[in-house]
Amino acid sequence: MENPAPPSEEHVKRERSAKYSNPKPKPPRISEVIKDNGKLIPHAVKLWVESYEKDQRSAMDELLTTLVEDWKCILYMLLDENFSISDKSVTNLVRLLCASVKKAFGERIVPTIDNRNTDNFVREVFENNKQDITVAMMKCYPLLLRKFISDKTKVSLLVEIILYLNLELYSLKRNVLQLMKEAFFKHGDKDPLRACVKAINFCCKESRGELQDFARNKLKELEDEIIDKLKSAIKEVEDGGDEYSLVNLRRLHELQLSRYVSIDNLHEEIVMVLRNYRNVEDEVVGLLLQLLHFHLAWSLMSIIYGGSVSAASINSFLSKRDTLLSELDKIRSEFVGYQPNSYELQKFWELCQQQLNVSEGSNRCAVLIAACKLITNDVVPKDYLAPEIISHFVMHGTDVAEITNKANHFSDDKERVSAKRQGCPWKMQNMQGKKVFKDRSSSEDEDYISVSEQNAQGQARGGG
Known part of the structure; x- marks a missing residue:
């Protein structure tokens, strides 16, 4: 059988001309898809995932990758006051925005085991993405935090975006830190509290120079304010109200999980509440005991790794340990022990x-x-x-x-x-x-x- 003749030069030119004269159409923007085909999206997702029977995680990751490429559009949609969608849809857009930021740094949106090492080229791409996101967020990020600061779900997601910004380039860091402090005192649930603490700690560790000093001062202000609020809350406990103390105890507890917070000025008041007010809610009692426990744990760490320790510090530590054990024993006997008639x-x-x-x-x-x-x-x-x-x-x-x-x-x-x-x-x-x-x-x-x-x-x- 004879080999087919190679295509002529004119034929090749015609093919190239057709290729560039009819470029591949650009995918529609997310705003257009949501507005025009909102009801079709669930069916499209289902068909997409079903086509990947063996590896559905990869299917979801590829699908979401396609969506989050338009993250700038999501950003402006969230700030557009004229864009009317339900609150649930706004929450999902916030989730999509956070996922897109993580995806820009190479994180998989759908968790999976992936041991691939990134080469220099990929790391350079991630660094460029970091710069792009920082520039795009320069003015938008504080506006987003301010707009959704009262929504615990949205603000929990948004505050973690700062972990992916280039803090050396970002010029509105002080505004963002102040908003995070406000969000911390506006909410009492675990997710927003933990997210705010994580973000502020990140700024304290990863920033440089004046910003680092500002972040540390802001964190110290936050700790002092919590201690002052708890002192006032303990007075309310004496009057029979413990809801306010419960919220502030949660805040102090979340701080104690990540760093040492001195409660020496509160120690006697906490012990007094445990001893004299047995009608306090169980969660309040549990948090008070955890505060004493974490205070001892952090104090022990400083004794072990802090070099020379004075005898007064050791005696104070042992006294607080004995107090905690005594209160635990009383609570075990009074609250846990039950004697039916x-x-x-x-x-x-x-x-x-x-x-x-x-x-x-x-x-x-x-x-x-x-x-x-x-x-x-x-x-x-x-x-x-x-x-x-x-x-x-x-x-x-x-x-x-x-x-x-x-x-x-x-x-x-x-x-x-x-x-x-x-x-x-x-x-x-x-x-x-x-x-x-x-x-x-x-x-x-x-x-x-x-x-x-x-x-x-x-x-x-x-x-x-």
């Missing part, structure tokens, strides 16, 4: 008996395990519940009997350890499962067990 205990056991009589094997085991744990963990007194458990020792099969035996052995081991610590002799109390718990009348036990065994034997004969 005899009527409630009787009603509880009646419910257990009903479940033991009508339930299947696995449910019976669960019921008896719950009852045994109440005794072995010293949650309720043994006097009433232990004999009642013994009465069902052989009535519900081997599984229930085995659980009772294990509870018996656990109780024996606990008694042995307790006696050993106290230096007292200990005598084995177990009689083949017939004395499961200690403090009971032996004759009463034998009566219960003999009746139970007779009932079980009668049921066995009847079944045979």
Whole structure:
């Protein structure tokens, strides 16, 4: 077979002319797509993802890459007061803007395992993207923060954009830091608080010269303001109001997670609230205890890595440690420990008996395990519940009997350890499962067990 003749020079020229005279159409802008085809977008996304059955993460990443290339359009859409879309759509646009900024730095929008190393060319592209984003955000970023500062979801996303800006080029850093401080005190939920702390800490570490000093001063102002607000809040706790203190405790807690915040001026007031006001909300109590704990943890870090430490610092640390342990012990005894009265205990056991009589094997085991744990963990007194458990020792099969035996052995081991610590002799109390718990009348036990065994034997004969 002869080889085909090469195309003529005129044919090649015609093809090139057709190629450049009919260029590939540009993709529509996101604003046009949303406005004209909003209802078709979900179907398009579905078809796109379904076409990548084996690697749907890559499909989503490629799709979102196409969308976020128009991030400048998103930026101006968010600032356009005449662009009327729902609040939910605005939130999604903010998410898309943040995703586009991350994508410009090579981060995958859809998380995946990717160990590829970036070469010098790719790093240069990312650096250029960083410059472009910084220039585009120069005036827009403070306007966005100011516009959405009251929306906790949007502001949580927007404040993290500063992590991707070139702070040496950005000229409105002071305005942005002031807005972040305002956002920090405007919200009390975890996400906006954590995002603001992360962004301000970033400015303190990554900026240079005057900006770094300004960021650190702003952070110090923020810490001092929280301490002052908490002092006022503690006075409100004395008057019976703890909502204001709860919000400020959350703020201080988020700061403590990332850096040392001195609460020496608050330590006595916190301990006073824990000791004298037992009607405070559980979350407030928990946050107060966490403040004391993190304060000790950061103090210990400074002792370990801070070089020479004075004896006064060590004594202060040990005193605060003992105070925290004492308060934890009181709360464990008062709040966690629960002592029901005899009527409630009787009603509880009646419910257990009903479940033991009508339930299947696995449910019976669960019921008896719950009852045994109440005794072995010293949650309720043994006097009433232990004999009642013994009465069902052989009535519900081997599984229930085995659980009772294990509870018996656990109780024996606990008694042995307790006696050993106290230096007292200990005598084995177990009689083949017939004395499961200690403090009971032996004759009463034998009566219960003999009746139970007779009932079980009668049921066995009847079944045979």
